[in-house]
Amino acid sequence: MSRPTIGIFGVGRIGIMHARLLAPYADLVVADPRPECAALAQELGATIRDTGELLASTDLDGIVITTPTDTHADMICEAVKLGVPIFCEKPVALDIASTQRANAAAKAAGVPVQIGFQRHFDAAYTQARERLAAGEIGELRRVHMGTLDQAPAPREFLAASGGIYTDCLIHDFDALRWVTGREVTEVYAVGTDLGQADFADFGDVAETAVILTLQDNVYATAHSSRYNGAGYDVRMELHGTRGTDFVGLDEHFPVTSVEPGATYPQGEPWTDFILRFKDAYERELLAFLEIVAGTASVTATIDDAVASLEIAAACALSRTEHRPVKLSEIRVGD
Template identity: 70%
Template sequence: MSGKTIGLLGAGRIGAMHAGILAKKAGKLVVADPASWRARRVAELHGAEVRSPEGMLASEDLDGLVLATPTDTHAGLLCEAARLGVPIFCEKPVALDVESTRRANAAAKEANIPVHVGFQRRFDAAYSAARERLAEGEIGDLRRVHMGTLDQAPAAREFLAASGGIFKDCLIHDFDALRWVTGLEVEEVVVYGTDLGLPDFADFADAAEAVVLLRLTGGVLATAHSSRFNGAGYDVRMELHGTKGTDVVGMDERLPVRSLEPGVAYPRQEPWADFIARFADCYERELDAFLDVVSGRAPVPATIDDALASLRIAIACGTSLREGRPVRVS
């Protein structure tokens, strides 16, 4: 246990999960949510203190703050919370547009506080191994990368309305993992997508299914696939193809696929139900890393600058989908 007092602003699905982790690791947990009943429910479950959002943002006893509110509130709250002068953990994305992200970054830098952005795949053992093995030359020169994030079922309409769409909400994790694992930047994207004629997506100019082709520095090619309707289960993978070998992230015993090859029984366990189940260990390691930042023991593992780089890729994808053309990220 860190002995630190940590504030948690946002007690929805991901905030409740963070509360369960922080309650075991922080000296004291304080919870706030615009819906006070949510804050009380989470606080009672984990023995935490309840404050109003306004009270949280005026607190003088916090050592760190976790922002787990809806996506479209992150940037504004981050600018307000910077005045507390404590390290902040902010769920991705920091904002849905470049200018708001820049303002949040400027506020954090002016307050001289570290901000850790929630890209939890950086704490997954397989993604970390892929990064290390590529850097050590174990698969030779990188030629192609193939990624996919496939949700078993779409989130509620109210979430989709504020999420920023499939590129900023879902594939932004793949974009961050791509940059982090390979050390390369995305130069250009080409996107195909469809809303399948469904109002929950068409009303927000969002895609329910998307395929992205990305050209990286040095000419390496990558693809990213995303779906809101992968009924077999939650499926996240990353393949790195090199001149000496191929490494795959996500090919575990709960991969939601069925092999039709004779004599092959794979996988052998129930598929992943959702992202919280798939990345449960990563979320815990991610908050451990944040508590290390709070204690001054480690640097920030994923910065607002990282979030901005991935957001630019997501915005380029949206432009490509709307305009039906390749789009340079710059």
């Protein structure tokens, strides 16, 4: 296969970024009713079809789904009928049942589906995973991680996002499983909406902290904020019996050291996730093209999406009911 033909459903912020990253390597066909679609198609030399036409196309080698979250599961169930590999942004759905429905449809059709957990393709997260597996930091004893936004997203986005655990920390939950190779068994979460309607109206929070119990009784902590004014802060600390690895401790780390004479860090802080993970986004789409070409397999699956969403649901229940929640309460069939 020389240049595959990739259909892209949805050209919002993420869809536009993905289309631009794919354009040097693939012929694109895009579907989106918004005016941005025509402008993007002209910029990239892409073809425009409406959604129905694209779902009935016979010339596609792969599909990218970046439509609103509440459409992902149905889109996957329809798109698998084309029999070509699918890339879908996270989350697959805001509820576990819909995610499992999409998973079952993909498996029944024998169609590989890659989920947009881009941290699987980030150089630092990858090295942390490899070093832990190789015993470089000894036996894992504790993990600390977090994703902190510089400022909240618009109210209309927050209304449909599914909340801070499903929208934001789900990346940390996925990375925790992927990097450590361990499953979460129990969570305890607290959070506050700060009395602000943009969060309170949707049962969401602006600040949260979570304790997660992993297999082998390893503890992890996670925190998230919508008001980290210093910059976009994503980190993961892995503490072992021989050493500690830290993802996110670079020149863009959005902190100020008050130690006398300290000058670190000196770089400009990241302001959003697109800047921070630009290289990872490109790697994950190149990996998808390898899946399309039949030379690679999926590493971030819908099974991973289900597992991460279960953790998010457990956190939401824990915060609401002010108690620890075992994942067995959430997992269907446990």
